[in-house]
Amino acid sequence: MAQSPKSGRQRWRRRKAARPAEILDAALASFVERGFAATRLDEVARRAGVTKGTVYLYYRSKQALFRAVVEELVVPEVARAEREVRAFHGTSADLLRKLVHDWWRTVGLSRLRGIPKLMTAESGNFPDLARYFVTHVAQRARRVFAGVLRRGMRDGEFRRCNVEYAVRVLVAPLVFAAIWEGSLAKFDKPYRMQRYLDTHLDMFLNGLSVVPGKDGRR
Amino acid sequence: MAQSPKSGRQRWRRRKAARPAEILDAALASFVERGFAATRLDEVARRAGVTKGTVYLYYRSKQALFRAVVEELVVPEVARAEREVRAFHGTSADLLRKLVHDWWRTVGLSRLRGIPKLMTAESGNFPDLARYFVTHVAQRARRVFAGVLRRGMRDGEFRRCNVEYAVRVLVAPLVFAAIWEGSLAKFDKPYRMQRYLDTHLDMFLNGLSVVPGKDGRR
DNA sequence: CCAATAACTGACCCATCGGTCAGTAATCAA
């Protein structure tokens, strides 16, 4: 990122190709940490190892930077999840377990953790971006989980229920965990995420199982 | 709130007693809508039917106003929930159902709906207030639900499990629903909250149910 | 080595907004 201004060394380099990604990373980190309004573009620039002027060479405005973060960093991750599901062979319960844990690994433990918090927090100020996020990320991600639920019902592995609502109940604790971890968790009693996810999966699969008390494995 | 400046009428009234509550209501609405940083004190004042100067007669700073919102409007609601639980007689499952639906009525459908979103969004900028919220609201609210779970286990109504984690899984979809409704829901496919809550309760209580023969802990 | 090019800098502009306070007018006691 930033280069140390050693004596006699050049003060900066031309790195046209690398700048956009570095600026996006810096912006994501700042937005997640402080929120959009409270983020200073000077800070984004500093994090990216450039000055504010350079940020404006690549993005027209602070808002354009926000949109680019979502389009370039978040949407691709959904596409990845869709591919993973298509490639999976096994029971639907196992697929659901894998999906939940993968989700936590690629969202909960990555720089993307703060995205749900950021999007819910700023939805009032940026309705266009919010709408884009709902259709291109939230609904698309729910569809991935819904597909697994339908698969399980078709195979007689899960009992029949309204997928529309079940998927919301399934996803809510995941998204909430991401929001919590990126915000208030540091002031709360620590807890183990794996166990939280397993408890949720346990309850949920139990609730979905054809015979209560038997969730298909174990 | 605001009085229309009809011709010849007086321009404003002295209403010392009513001002603080009206200002708090206005601040809550604005904070929830725009976030703390993006909220203009002129707007809060306008909503409360006063001018900015008056806000500063009752609250020392924007941040003090934020803290007052939490202390005066949110914390009392938790105390109310605690009383309700103590007064209840019936099965633990019924108590849980009542608690969940009551929670939605008094939080999800009220002006307090936006509080979880607000607190998670601003936790990075106001660590002191965040800590206060976690200990005086979040943990205390979880304790209410945890009490019901323990009650059910003691009576043999629920199977034994780790309350610490079960309560988190129980509460997450509720809090998330509040966040979602106050933010991105307006861009999403509409759905019926009652059915969402019932689906969650159904899954959760099913997961907690004592199953003949398979009653053990894990 | 020397232009020519353009990536990058950083000082600057100015609208915005938190916060202040001298003045004004509603209220009340006498």
Place this chain on the structure above:
DNA sequence: TTGATTACTGACCGATGGGTCAGTTATTGG
């Protein structure tokens, strides 16, 4: 009615930070 009190107003200030651009310096092609 009138003077004293004080709740309230609104013009103002200073700091902040998004956005601009003339100038600087790394890079490249000849």
